[in-house]
Amino acid sequence: MDIKATERKWQLRWEKAKLHQFDEKSDKPKYYVLEMFSYPSGAKLHIGHWYNYGPADSYARYKRMKGYNVFQPMGFDAFGLPAENYAIKTGVHPKDSTEKNIETMEKQLRAMGAMFDWSAEVKTCEEDYYKWTQWMFLQLYKKGLAYRKEAPVNWCPSCQTVLANEQVVNGACERCSSPVVRKDLTQWFFKITEYAEELLSGLDGLDWPEKTKNMQRNWIGKSTGCEIDFTAESGDNIRVYTTRCDTVYGVTYVVLAPEHPLARKLTTPEHLAEVEAYIDSAAHANEIDRLSATREKTGVFTGSYAVNPVNGRRIPVYLADYVLASYGTGAVMAVPAHDERDFAFATKYGLPIEKVIECPSGETVLPYCEDGIMVGSVQFDGLIGQEARDSVSAYIYKLGKGGKKVNYRLRDWLVSRQRYWGAPIPVVHCPKCGVVPVPEKDLPVKLPYDVEFRPDGKSPLAKHEKFMNTTCPNCGGAAMRDPDTLDTFVCSSWYYLRYADPDNDRAPFSREAADKLLPVDTYVGGAEHACMHLLYARFFTKALRDMGYLDFDEPFKRLVHQGVILGPDGNRMSKSHGNIVSPDDYVEQYGADAFRLYLMFGFSYTEGGPWNDDGIKAIAKFMERVEKLVLKIDGYKKPKEQERYGAEEKALDYARNFAIGRVSRDMEAFSFNTAIARLMELTGALAKYEALPEKNIALMKETAKDLVLLIAPCAPHFAEELWEEIGDGDFVVEHDYPVEDPAKLVLDEKEYAVQVNSKIVTRTMIANGLSNEEIEAFARELPEVKARMEGKTVKKCVVVPGRLVNLIVG
RNA sequence: GCCGCUGUGGCGGAAUCGGCAGACGCCUCAGACUUAAAAUCUGAUACCCGAAAGGGUGUACCGGUUCAAAUCCGGUCAGCGGCACCA
Numbered sequence: 001m002d003i004k005a006t007e008r009k010w011q012l013r014w015e016k017a018k019l020h021q022f023d024e025k026s027d028k029p030k031y032y033v034l035e036m037f038s039y040p041s042g043a044k045l046h047i048g049h050w051y052n053y054g055p056a057d058s059y060a061r062y063k064r065m066k067g068y069n070v071f072q073p074m075g076f077d078a079f080g081l082p083a084e085n086y087a088i089k090t091g092v093h094p095k096d097s098t099e100k101n102i103e104t105m106e107k108q109l110r111a112m113g114a115m116f117d118w119s120a121e122v123k124t125c126e127e128d129y130y131k132w133t134q135w136m137f138l139q140l141y142k143k144g145l146a147y148r149k150e151a152p153v154n155w156c157p158s159c160q161t162v163l164a165n166e167q168v169v170n171g172a173c174e175r176c177s178s179p180v181v182r183k184d185l186t187q188w189f190f191k192i193t194e195y196a197e198e199l200l201s202g203l204d205g206l207d208w209p210e211k212t213k214n215m216q217r218n219w220i221g222k223s224t225g226c227e228i229d230f231t232a233e234s235g236d237n238i239r240v241y242t243t244r245c246d247t248v249y250g251v252t253y254v255v256l257a258p259e260h261p262l263a264r265k266l267t268t269p270e271h272l273a274e275v276e277a278y279i280d281s282a283a284h285a286n287e288i289d290r291l292s293a294t295r296e297k298t299g300v301f302t303g304s305y306a307v308n309p310v311n312g313r314r315i316p317v318y319l320a321d322y323v324l325a326s327y328g329t330g331a332v333m334a335v336p337a338h339d340e341r342d343f344a345f346a347t348k349y350g351l352p353i354e355k356v357i358e359c360p361s362g363e364t365v366l367p368y369c370e371d372g373i374m375v376g377s378v379q380f381d382g383l384i385g386q387e388a389r390d391s392v393s394a395y396i397y398k399l400g401k402g403g404k405k406v407n408y409r410l411r412d413w414l415v416s417r418q419r420y421w422g423a424p425i426p427v428v429h430c431p432k433c434g435v436v437p438v439p440e441k442d443l444p445v446k447l448p449y450d451v452e453f454r455p456d457g458k459s460p461l462a463k464h465e466k467f468m469n470t471t472c473p474n475c476g477g478a479a480m481r482d483p484d485t486l487d488t489f490v491c492s493s494w495y496y497l498r499y500a501d502p503d504n505d506r507a508p509f510s511r512e513a514a515d516k517l518l519p520v521d522t523y524v525g526g527a528e529h530a531c532m533h534l535l536y537a538r539f540f541t542k543a544l545r546d547m548g549y550l551d552f553d554e555p556f557k558r559l560v561h562q563g564v565i566l567g568p569d570g571n572r573m574s575k576s577h578g579n580i581v582s583p584d585d586y587v588e589q590y591g592a593d594a595f596r597l598y599l600m601f602g603f604s605y606t607e608g609g610p611w612n613d614d615g616i617k618a619i620a621k622f623m624e625r626v627e628k629l630v631l632k633i634d635g636y637k638k639p640k641e642q643e644r645y646g647a648e649e650k651a652l653d654y655a656r657n658f659a660i661g662r663v664s665r666d667m668e669a670f671s672f673n674t675a676i677a678r679l680m681e682l683t684g685a686l687a688k689y690e691a692l693p694e695k696n697i698a699l700m701k702e703t704a705k706d707l708v709l710l711i712a713p714c715a716p717h718f719a720e721e722l723w724e725e726i727g728d729g730d731f732v733v734e735h736d737y738p739v740e741d742p743a744k745l746v747l748d749e750k751e752y753a754v755q756v757n758s759k760i761v762t763r764t765m766i767a768n769g770l771s772n773e774e775i776e777a778f779a780r781e782l783p784e785v786k787a788r789m790e791g792k793t794v795k796k797c798v799v800v801p802g803r804l805v806n807l808i809v810g
Numbered sequence: 811g812c813c814g815c816u817g818u819g820g821c822g823g824a825a826u827c828g829g830c831a832g833a834c835g836c837c838u839c840a841g842a843c844u845u846a847a848a849a850u851c852u853g854a855u856a857c858c859c860g861a862a863a864g865g866g867u868g869u870a871c872c873g874g875u876u877c878a879a880a881u882c883c884g885g886u887c888a889g890c891g892g893c894a895c896c897a
Contacts (some may be wrong), residue, residue, distance in 0.1 A: 677834035753830040
């Protein structure tokens with residue numbers, strides 16, 4: 001088979017027949033298969049793209065042959081830093097490089113033979129897309145889910161931009177690894193925390209990898225505790241949050257975050273200088289230092305005292321940067337006896353340590369941080385754990401000093417970027433009216449082409465006067481645009497919705513189109529998005545639902561992560577490791593089908609692993625073998641009227657139906673390597689049968705057809721080419737997938753493992769349909785069994801039908 | 811430190827519910843075809859002892875439950891991923 005000619009031929013024919021477009025009129029059930037769209041980078045498709053899109057496309061094809069009306073779109077996540085960085089380096093405009101890259105990638109994706117519905121293609125950098133991204137922003141703003149606030153943000157001095165929490169890795173920029181510093185800026189946020197509880201509880205019903213769900217649970221970080229008011233002597237109220245209110249009688253001081261609003265107010269004049277110095281150094285400490293858990297605790301006494309509401313005890317108020325301003329109330333009660341951090345701090349600063357929890361078993365070694373028996377706590381003495389906490393929090397509530405409280409670690413999503421290559425934020429800053437959203441009719445706020453993107457700490461757009469100077473939609477006076485653009489994760493939070501209605505120019509999508517095609521039935525993509533894209537997209541879906549634009553709660557019903565293909569040396573493929581393997585040479589030599597088959601066969605799909613190409617020749621050989629065999633069988637004369645159907649035929653029929661059942665099951669489960677293995681077995685069985693002197697030609701032809709149909713999703717061009725020879729004239733991908741015939745899987749006899757005292761002594765064929773007693777009797781008569789039974793009796797017999805018989809003798 | 815995952819031949823990896831460990835493939839070896847090689851085909855291929863028949867040991871390690879454990883339970887070790895002062 002001329003591989004290249006075959007691939008071209010079928011790609012053209014598929015395109016001409018518009019075979020991969022979603023069929024609006026079909027009455028088959030819809031099935032939405034989605035792969036995470038890709039960033040249009042300059043390089044060609046790498047192995048990761050092939051590994052994600054190839055097998056996932058085979059899954060889509062499988063679903064189609066199983067009778068679904070499959071929708072599988074593709075597009076480009078086209079805004080983002082790399083294009084801008086490339087522009088800074090080379091002077092090529094991000095728009096130009098991005099468009100060129102998209103063109104190349106589209107071509108390559110078509111060459112893969114994937115059945116993407118290109119009529120629904122989405123490119124996030126195009127006006128008719130980002131117009132609606134801006135629209136999304138406005139809806140969230142209207143709903144009170146987008147707000148602006150001055151906040152300490154993660155600032156990358158090298159990229160000259162603010163980073164989301166998720167883009168900071170170990171205190172360094174995810175992209176360039178420069179240390180991240182803190183800086184105060186007025187920024188836009190999305191109130192994702194408003195949905196924290198639903199984002200958490202919604203995970204339970206999703207068919208997602210447990211690992212990913214767990215990561216999101218962790219990220220959301222729900223904690224149930226208690227808020228307690230400590231009254232300062234100044235009269236100010238210091239509210240703290242704790243998960244261990246059962247230790248409240250052991251509080252020996254209170255700690256505020258340096259950024260706490262009361263920090264300065266509570267400081268007495270003689271401590272002011274020291275406190276100011278501490279607050280200042282905390283503000284300038286970079287994130288690496290501050291986030292390091294092993295770092296020695298630092299803090300400073302404010303000079304004031306507060307009162308513990310449960311026992312009236314007077315305790316000092318400290319500032320320390322081990323308390324985070326952004327979590328809970330920004331203040332904690334310190335119980336050094338039962339918290340490691342408080343213990344370390346109290347030890348360093350000579351503060352009292354008082355035990356109020358007793359270890360239920362053995363000696364109590366401080367700090368003791370587990371649940372235990374309350375002591376020294378008046379009426380609560382003797383209570384343990386959750387019961388203790390419930391009682392104490394109820395008491396605090398009764399005192400009017402706080403009560404039960406749920407907190408989440410999840411922070412609001414910072415979406416402002418001081419960058420050029422993104423969707424402009426559609427608001428105007430008016431000296432009279434303040435922040436004014438751009439009216440929807442004026443969207444899109446167009447991203448100008450002629451900008452200076454060299455970074456100098458200002459947003460590139462801020463330097464573009466024509467863009468910046470505008471009039472206030474409210475009062476008509478002179479006003480300025482917002483110079484920032486939106487995080488690209490905003491663009492990718494709703495693209496799966498736009499696919500459903502890509503040409504709509506009156507709305508991002510119609511509700512009918514979205515409700516018809518969504519949610520996505522199976523979503524395939526990398527695990528690295530667990531706490532970013534996948535969380536943001538869920539948030540968008542829920543927010544849009546609450547605004548009445550959608551009628552479902554979750555965007556992605558089933559999620560599958562492909563593994564990562566590493567370099568041959570076991571490291572991540574990267575230029576710096578010099579271990580990048582290009583798919584091109586393989587595709588050139590063996591063809592797209594063989595390469596796709598090998599990716600499916602050589603790895604466990606969700607695991608991935610180091611690249612090695614040892615098996616790719618074997619795959620090419622396998623395809624050749626199938627081709628020769630199928631064509632040879634096709635060449636046999638039409639069958640005679642009555643053909644033999646004996647033991648060999650039964651065996652072939654068994655192999656055929658076994659393969660059908662197992663391949664179907666494996667495809668459904670993304671267990672592609674075993675699916676291909678079963679196809680190899682069937683090929684072997686068919687070849688063995690074909691070599692017999694006498695054979696049932698009709699059965700052989702049917703089996704060959706099934707073989708081609710079973711392979712079709714995995715090697716699409718190859719299968720079309722064979723199907724053209726042996727099939728019924730239609731496209732193979734439009735044909736129904738074979739269905740197993742259970743009757744053909746019932747054999748007259750099965751091989752049993754025969755065990756004596758759980759050790760295998762022999763294997764034997766035993767006829768189907770015998771009772772357990774009959775099987776036992778049969779087994780007892782076997783010579784291998786008899787030899788081991790002399791002078792002994794059978795005490796017990798375990799029969800696993802069709803598998804084994806175990807005689808316990810003694 | 812916390813949460814999660816993984817550990818199976820020389821290699822990639824299989825093994826619904828606990829039921830014949832090592833499917834399928836690579837590598838290697840032997841044989842057939844060939845003057846020869848390549849290609850192709852056939853067979854062998856977990857490890858140890860043994861010429862063989864056969865016997866023994868094996869799913870990171872230690873222990874437990876069970877007629878039966880790669881699979882379940884407890885502990886240990888190693889690797890990977892995530893979170894990381896969240897009170």
